[in-house]
Amino acid sequence: MTEAMTPSDAKTWTSETVAGDLERAIHEHRLPPGTKLGEDELGEAYGISRTLVRAALQALSYRRLVELKRNRGAFVAQPTVAEAREVFEARALLEPRTAHSAAVRMTDAALDELRAHITAEHDALREGDTGRALFLSGQFHILIAQVADQRTIEAFVSELISRSSLIIALYWRRRAAMCESQAHHALIDAFEARDGVLAEELMKNHLLDLMASLDLRNLVPRPQSLREALGR
Amino acid sequence: MTEAMTPSDAKTWTSETVAGDLERAIHEHRLPPGTKLGEDELGEAYGISRTLVRAALQALSYRRLVELKRNRGAFVAQPTVAEAREVFEARALLEPRTAHSAAVRMTDAALDELRAHITAEHDALREGDTGRALFLSGQFHILIAQVADQRTIEAFVSELISRSSLIIALYWRRRAAMCESQAHHALIDAFEARDGVLAEELMKNHLLDLMASLDLRNLVPRPQSLREALGR
DNA sequence: GTGAACTAAGTTGTATACGATATTGCGCTC
DNA sequence: GAGCGCAATATCGTATACAACTTAGTTCAC
Structure with a gap:
């Protein structure tokens, strides 16, 4: 399920590191929406x-990445179309202005880090590791909030990014072109020029493009697991 | 500490209801910033x-209302000046646009509910229950996000409101005039007129006023509990 | 008298045990 | 053979037990 399954690594896990490991696995689509996360199974996997x-x-359920059903267990969340719209609505409020702030405060070191992210994303795609590419693509957005020096907003964006990855897993239309890094390249150029207004506009359009690449029509919510589909 | 202390009530508490009860106590300043929340003590208080x-x-720590210090315990959070600025920065991004949406979608029933909140707030103030007044004042903002039909943003705003109450406890300048409901009255008028642009502007200014009524200069971060002051 | 070190008490961290609930499979009835 | 009901199994919910850490208090050395 995750690399934690290999019994060889002697890492001492805490609830935080386990949550982080699971979140990454969800983000990288190694744990698809609807997956049952049994407590005994996970405990054995991590040796805790x-x-x-x-x-x-619990931590993941607070971030809406996992749905806890009483006496039934934990499942990787399956955002509805309405929830998907809400997530991108929230991102539209938070991220463009944050990109503006980031552009103003941008440092050369942070620029290098952003470029490294894009490079790593390309490498991952070339290796066919679309999960890792998706994860890195998300980290790009989080890094921007870090540069803007807004840790509260960063926490919100981080949650929204992870949830976006679930939404992509469920509603992505064209599999071919992953999160087109064109937009990220353009953002970096704006950051390099310290052009806040441009960065804000680019981010706004980037999010609109992303949303447009999703199929959020209320056609078939994708039955997934028979019973889960009926919400019972 | 809370009404849960009275052994007479036979309510069966769950982690969620306990978290909600604690959050309200924090919001109402019955549990001031820095208060130690011992596990045994709370367990006895709630009978769990x-x-x-x-x-x-844990739930409260994810909302940054409680700080968990490893092997030391849980304490009601004490936001720094920097954190206070971040909270209001985030609110400035989320709430005005949300007020706009709310104005457009406003229903008569929701208007009545908003008015009832203001009335209840007045009553609480008249009775000298400033804690309850502060809580109701916060609920007013959350209700707006509910009307806007944005549950994701509502969750963020709800967290920010609670954290704001901690910030008010620490940095409020003029004790007399509580959250001046003048602004809330004006917002209701805008909602009644379904004037989204006006509501957005009023909310923006309301938040600026609120922030202006705080003393966020980096003078003395308020030592509070001698050792806590040194971060140890 | 001051300081360090040790001891003891208290609190948190984690695992385990037991009870409650949901689910599955079997057998009975019709 | 279809449907219902009951029993067995598995999983979650909560409490408790024990280990680890922190902290406070005391003693001893200097």
Whole structure:
């Protein structure tokens, strides 16, 4: 399921690191929406007791990455179309202005880091690791909030990015072109020029493009797992 | 500490209801910033084991209302000046546009509810219950996000409102005039007229006024509890 | 008398045990 | 053979037990 399954690594896991590991697995689509996350199973996988597993699952449920159903267990969340719209609505409010702030405060070191992200994303795609590419693409957005020096907004954006990855897993229309890094390249240019207004506009359009590449018509919500589809 | 202390009520508490009860107590300033929240103490107060208490404290720590210090325990959070600025920065991005949406979608029933909130706030103030007044004042903002039909943004705003109450506890300048409901009255008028542009502008100014009524100079961060002041 | 070190008490961190609930499969009835 | 009901199994919910850490208090050395 995750690399934690290999019994060889002797890492000592905490609820936080387990939550992070699971979040990354979800973000990279190694754990697709609807996957059952059994407590015993996870505990054995990580070599910890259910106590810590439950803490990690709770943390993920607060970020809406995992849905906790009483007496039924934890499942990787399956955002509805309405929820998908809400997530991008929130991103539209937060990210453009944050990109503006980031452009103003941009440092050369941060620019290098952003460029490194794009390079790594390209490499991952060339290796066919679309999951890792998607993850890196998300980190790009989070890094922008970090540069803007807004940790509260960063936390919100981080959650929204992860949820976006679930939305992409469910509603992505054209599989071919991943998160087109064209937009990220253009953003970097704006950052390099410290052009806040341009960065804000580019981010706004980037998010609109992303949303446009999704199929958010209310046709078939994708039955997925028979019973889950009926919400029971 | 909270009404849960009275042993008479036979309510069965869950981690969620305990978290909600604690959050309200924090919001109403019955649990001031820096208060130690001992697990055994809380467990006895609510008549539950530490397991559920820990779950509730974790939930509150994800909302940044409680700070968890490893092997030290849980404390009501004490936002720094920088954090206070971040919270209001985030609110400035989220709430005005959300007020705009709310104005467009406003219903008569929601208008009545908003008015009821203001009335209840006045009553609380007249009774000298400033804590309850502050809580209701916050609920007013959350209700707006509900009307806007944005549950994701509502969750963010809800967190920011609660954190704002901590900020007010620490940095409020003029004790007399609580969250001046003048602004809320004006917002209701804009909502009644379904004037989105006006509501957005009023909300923006309301937040600026609120921030202006705080003392966010970096003078003395308020030592509070001697050792806590040194971050140890 | 000051300081360090050790000891003891208290609190949190984690695992485990037990009870409650949901689900599955079997067998019975019709 | 179809449908219902009951039992068995599996999983989650909560409490409790024990280990680890922090902290406070005391003693001893200097």
